[in-house]
Amino acid sequence: MRYSDDLIEEIRLKNDIIDVIGGYVQLKRKGSSYFGLCPFHNEKTPSFSVSPSKQMYYCFGCGAGGNVFTFLMEYENFTFPEAVKSLAERAGVKLPDLEYSKEEKRKADQRSRLLQINKEAAKYYYVLLRDHKGCQGLEYLKKRGLSDETIQRFGLGYSDKFGGGLYKFLKQRGYPDEDLRESGLFNSDERHGMYDKFWNRVIFPIMDVNNKVIGFGGRVMGDGKPKYLNSPETKIFDKSRNLYGLNAARLSRKKNLIICEGYMDVISMHQAGFNHAVASLGTALTSPQASLLKRYTDEVLIIYDSDEAGTKAALRAIPLLKEVGLSTKVVNLKPHKDPDEFIKSEGSKAFEARLEKAENSFLFEVRMAERDYDMNDPQGKTDFLHYVAGRLLNFEDEIERNNYIESVARVYHIELATLSKLVGKLALKGAGIIKTKKPKSGIHSDREKESGTDKAQKLMLTWITSYPDIMEQITDYISPDDFTTDLYHKVAVMIFEQYHEGEINPARLLSRFDDSDETRKVTALFNAVIPLNSDAEKMQALSDVICNMKEHSINYRSSRLDPTDMQGLQEVMRDKKALEQWKENGIRLHISFD
Known part of the structure; x- marks a missing residue:
């Protein structure tokens, strides 16, 4: 499946790369090229160049580069056909219908059918929530403080107590068992045949960035197990590469995005006006999800539950986010457990204040590490400070490193000169250095040594x-x-x-x-x-x-x-x-x- 080279070239020529990238990045002319801050990794000095003569961009910091199609693919997370279509519309070029090979047509048709099945399923669950069969689910959502507008905006639904309603609904619409099985919405065994995977649950449709339903999450009513159930991996759903709520959050135009743990956290924050919140899909944050976040922001606020599990999740997420060049901060919700509970108890203004006071992620990591040392014991405090000094060596930029040294010295009441001397001493010895990968673009590949x-x-x-x-x-x-x-x-x-x-x-x-x-x-x-x-x-x-x-x-x-x-x-x-x-x-x- 591919447009002709001549058509692709026509579209490229009609979309000047300076105009296109200038809509995303502030560019300033320097000689024959334009420069700006790279949108694919965190930097303070512009190393992202765009050449009008070559119609190409290249970052001398992270290595990201390409032409106008590549830029949209990296920044907007588009496929190549999606980038072509977007730029064709921008230039007013009419695209012909693509000719598929037999295998490409089979895969495209299957994907289309699965998306259609998910769309029909979302409608079914949505309608059922408002039926007398869904009263338990609707009552649960209302008790959680969700308005009718919010329920509608997120397309929330309900799966009834009997495990065959959706299967019967879709079979009546002519979908074969083979496609229904591939959708991940059904289980099957010899005794019961095929039956609904989700039953007696409030349903949360999961959408990709283009607002297409690719999967579902379900919260059980009552004490059933598991409490939350998600769609399995399918041809259209990869939970490690998608984020709940990103379809809405990416359009928020806020200076950062919020990453939290669950569906209800995202929904309650959006309802309270914090429409830049997203959540991972039942798993710990992954590298592809971090790269996906980098497409839409330079800063991420981490809001995980304030218990020990949430703290560990935050500590796992920080290096993943930093690796793709994101600036990170951690929001302290104590004494409340999660955003939903906080907002209900203290309101939106207090929550906004907590966001503004978010803690620098490095200082958060240091504070959490402090718990492993006996700070009342001279040896324990000495060991802790040596650990912190080793961590400070990771900052390659001297100005940045000195700023963190100053902050740590202030927080832990250490003479600035003493801590600076310790960091310098460890640097000379090469001791205490924790090796980390330098921030790169969403494209990850180690640079091999060249012959x-x-x-x-x-x-x-x-x-x-x-x-x-x-x-x-x-x-x-x-x-x-x-x-x-x-x-x-x-x-x-x-x-x-x-x-x-x-x-x-x-x-x-x-x-x-x-x-x-x-x-x-x-x-x-x-x-x-x-x-x-x-x-x-x-x-x-x-x-x-x-x-x-x-x-x-x-x-x-x-x-x-x-x-x-x-x-x-x-x-x-x-x-x-x-x-x-x-x-x-x-x-x-x-x-x-x-």
Whole structure:
């Protein structure tokens, strides 16, 4: 399933990347590019660049990069077709109906049917809540203080006490058992056949960011077990990659988002006017959920239950949120257990005040760690301060580290000079450092060490895309076959094709990569800086890269050459002789790098 390359290129050309990204990020012109604070990781100095000439963006801090389609995919969590559709609408381009392969059509049809089943189920539960059969569920919600408007806004419903109502309802609408089984809404066994998974429960529809029902949560009426039951994983529902309430919270335009534990916490906060609250779906916060939050905010307030379990959940969540570049704070609800209880007892203004007084997450972690030490014992306090000093070493920015040292010294009544000296002493010893991953974008991939050969091939691609006019002479020395690293070979083939077609266009090339990690790596090729000033320096560097690449290419082909391949052997011998001449006499390049 894919639109034609020509149509994709038309849409890209009609959506200037400066205009599109400028709607999300404040950009300022600096030379030939625009710069702003990266929307994919937390930073104080702008390292996010957008090039109008290349129609590409790249962050020199976290490595996020791509073209206008990639930006929407990363920022809005769109699929590629969704990004194409959004930008087509923005540019007034009419999209044709897509042609599916047989397998793509089967998967798309199945997904469509499952979404339709969930939509019908949500309607069924919603209507039943208002029927005499749902009076117990409606009474429960009213006792929890929910208004009719809130119940309607979240589409809350009820599943009756008998386990066959929804199954019968959907069968009457013609849905086959195979699809109903795939929906996750039913159980089956030999004795009972297929029957409703949810019964005698208040139902909470779970929606994705596009307001499509992808699953359900159910709270049992009475003392049944489990108290809360969620839909299983299905073709349309991955609980580790979705958040309850995000479809509404992402539109709140608040300066942060609130992450809490349960459905009722989210609903009660939204009803009280705090419509930027979301919750994980019956599990601890996951890395994909943290990345999803990063799409819509730079700061997250953590509001978990004030008991020991809630404290542990907060301590697990903080590093996950920091890893994707989110600033985090922890809200103290004591003496109340959760947001719902707090708001009912003290009201919205008092809750707003607690949000404003949210504790810095690092200081929260330090305060929780304090419980493991006997602060009345000199040795216990010494051990604690050494632990804190070790944690302070994690702040690479000197100004940030000094600010935290000052805060810790003030909170724990320690001489600032003494704590600073301890941190410095540990830094010299390399002791007490807790290694953490640097914040990255929502795209996670460890940067591997590059060999000299990889660097040469990468640099050659940077030269070509930075100075397209050099291709006329480069083709006398280098071909795509000289790029032996898989990804770089793939890119080189595309660039040489573009050259022979009359135009090197890196932004168009990016649209042909489906893998987000590959896209990030390829974008880095096109945005690397060549730190040379004079044409003579650039000419020498380019000549060195050509020789380096050719030498490796010869060795690479020789090691894989079939002894009976006389033509291949002749080509290798010819290239060896040419390389010797290049090294002896120099490569004759007449290039202007303007």
